[in-house]
Amino acid sequence: MMMIDTARHGHSTGNDVRQIIDxxxxxxxxxxxxxxxxxxxxxxxxxxxxPTTAIGEEEPAWKSNGIxxxxxxxxxxxxxxxxxxxxxxxxxxxxxxxxxxxxFESEITGTIVIELFPQWAPITVENxxxxxxxxxxxxxxxxxxxxxxxxxxxDPECKxxxxxxxxxxxxxxxxxxxxxxxxxxxxxxxxxxxxxxxARGTEEDSADSQWYIxxxxxxxxxxxxxxxxxxxxxxxxRDGMSHVRAIAEVPTSDDPTGTDINNPFSTAxxxxxxxxxxxxxxxxxxxxxxxxxxxxxxxEVESGMGTTILFVTLFVVLVLGVGYVVMQNNAKQDTPxxxxxLIEENxxxxxx
Numbered sequence: 001m002m003m004i005d006t007a008r009h010g011h012s013t014g015n016d017v018r019q020i021i022d023x024x025x026x027x028x029x030x031x032x033x034x035x036x037x038x039x040x041x042x043x044x045x046x047x048x049x050x051p052t053t054a055i056g057e058e059e060p061a062w063k064s065n066g067i068x069x070x071x072x073x074x075x076x077x078x079x080x081x082x083x084x085x086x087x088x089x090x091x092x093x094x095x096x097x098x099x100x101x102x103x104f105e106s107e108i109t110g111t112i113v114i115e116l117f118p119q120w121a122p123i124t125v126e127n128x129x130x131x132x133x134x135x136x137x138x139x140x141x142x143x144x145x146x147x148x149x150x151x152x153x154x155d156p157e158c159k160x161x162x163x164x165x166x167x168x169x170x171x172x173x174x175x176x177x178x179x180x181x182x183x184x185x186x187x188x189x190x191x192x193x194x195x196x197x198x199a200r201g202t203e204e205d206s207a208d209s210q211w212y213i214x215x216x217x218x219x220x221x222x223x224x225x226x227x228x229x230x231x232x233x234x235x236x237x238r239d240g241m242s243h244v245r246a247i248a249e250v251p252t253s254d255d256p257t258g259t260d261i262n263n264p265f266s267t268a269x270x271x272x273x274x275x276x277x278x279x280x281x282x283x284x285x286x287x288x289x290x291x292x293x294x295x296x297x298x299x300e301v302e303s304g305m306g307t308t309i310l311f312v313t314l315f316v317v318l319v320l321g322v323g324y325v326v327m328q329n330n331a332k333q334d335t336p337x338x339x340x341x342l343i344e345e346n347x348x349x350x351x352x
Contacts, residue, residue: 060133060282062091062092062282062283062284062285063091063284063285064285064292065283065284065285065292066284066285066286066287066290066291066292066293067092067283067284067285067286067287067293068287068288068290068293069086069238069286069287069288071239072113072238072239073239074239074240074241074242075194075237075238075239075241076192076193076194076236076237076241077192077193077194077216077217079192079193079217081188081190081192082188083117083188083189083190083192083195083233083236084192086115086238086286086288087117087119087286087288088285088286088287088288088289088291089285089286090115090116090117090118090119090285090286091115091116091118091125091129091282091285092113092114092115092116092238092282092283092284092285092286093113093114093116093128093129093132093280093281093282093283094111094112094113094114094280094281094283095111095112095114095137095240095277095279095280096109096110096111096277096278096279096280096281097109097110097111097112097142097243097247097275097276097277097278098275098276098278099142099243099246099247099250099271099273099274099275099276100250100273100274101246101249101250101258102249102250102251102258103251103258108243108246109278110240110242110243111239111240111243112213112237112239112240112241112243112244113237113238113239113240113283114196114213114235114236114237114238115235115236115238115286116128116129116196116234116235117186117188117189117234117235117236120186120188120189120234121184121186121189121232121233121234121235122184123181123182123184124181124184124198124207124232124234125234125235127181127207127209128211128234128235129282131154131177131209132280132281132282133282136156136177136209137153137154137156137209137277137279137280138277138278138279138280139159139276139277139278139279140153140154140155140156140158140159140276140277141153141158141159141160141164141271141274141275141276141277142247142271142275142277143155143158143172143173143270144173144212144268144269144270145247145248145250145252145269145270145271145275146215146248146254146269147215147248147249147255148215148216148248149214149215149216149218149248150197150212150213150214150215150218151212151213151215151244151247151248151275152199152210152211152212152269153210153211153212153277154199154209154210154211154212155172155173155174155175155176155209155210156175156176156177156209157169157171157172157173157174157175158172158173158175160274160276164273164274166253166270166271166272167253167270176208176209176210177208177209178208179208180205180206180207180208181198181205181207181208182204182205183200183204183205183207183229183230183231183232184232184234185223185230185232189232189233189234190219190222190233191214191217191218191219191220191221191222191231191233192214192217192219192233192236193214193215193216193217193241194213194214194236194237194241194244195213195214195218195233195235195236195237196211196212196213196214196233196234196235196236196237197211197212197214197221197231197232197233197234198210198211198231198232198233198234199211199212199231200231202228204228204229207232213237213244214233215244215245215247215248247271247275250271250272250273250275251271251272251273252268252269252270252271252272253268253269253270253271253272254268254269254270255269256272
């Protein structure tokens with residue numbers, strides 16, 4: 001009985017040891033598999049994040065589009081100020097407009113190109129660009145047109161719904177975004193012919209989204225000629241000035257006859273026929289010396305090739321990494337796990 005009990009006990013102990021060894025081997029295999037999976041996941045995450053780090057946040061396409069000032073042929077009357085010159089890198093935007101010049105005349109569609117001066121009015125220019133890129137000015141109209149003075153727009157409340165009725169909507173002319181900017185003056189900026197300026201309320205720092213274009217020189221709005229701080233200009237029309245002048249002469253609620261009566265002291269000036277702003281878009285930057293326009297095609301090709309090579313390389317690395325891990329997993333799965341057997345005393349070699 002003792003021998004049987006001992007054998008049974010020894011056999012039981014052997015099974016327990018084999019079970020422990022098997023469990024440890026299985027645990028090591030799973031731990032290795034889990035570790036490899038974690039490494040693979042980490043590699044994938046790194047590769048996914050790498051393009052963002054390598055390439056960085058892309059700038060708007062218009063910032064690399066150089067525009068040759070010599071292509072502008074319809075500008076304002078030139079005045080001897082720094083605003084008459086175009087400067088490399090200055091933002092350029094275009095206003096697409098549709099208007100009716102006079103009674104019984106057909107609609108005209110045209111574009112007005114404007115150069116901004118961030119070097120002299122950075123806050124005002126940034127405010128304008130932000131609103132343009134948000135699409136704030138698309139689909140509104142010029143709500144205040146005073147011949148021989150200014151044409152004013154920029155109010156997001158001045159949108160028509162189906163039929164245009166002069167004087168409506170009632171809130172048109174007093175709207176904005178609710179975010180104001182400080183009055184920004186610079187000695188290089190003034191109300192020359194074609195200047196774009198910021199409309200504001202009685203407070204100096206109350207400019208919001210509304211702006212105006214001087215249809216002629218309006219130096220009476222410059223701060224040195226006023227007691228209320230004046231108004232801030234921040235750019236100038238470079239092309240399409242003939243459209244600005246035509247819009248200034250459309251029939252309005254103050255001057256229903258159109259060009260027959262000039263009334264620069266009008267306060268309403270709502271056009272009888274809607275002067276629509278179809279869209280306002282950033283299109284590029286001034287490039288008077290051809291620094292961008294001459295290199296545009298080459299830069300685009302090199303940039304495209306560089307981006308393509310980067311992504312192809314990352315893709316190949318990712319595929320190879322996944323393939324390697326899969327092969328390793330298959331190799332591990334195909335390797336047999338041998339069970340350790342306990343040799344009992346009565347099964348030992350007979351040579352002893």
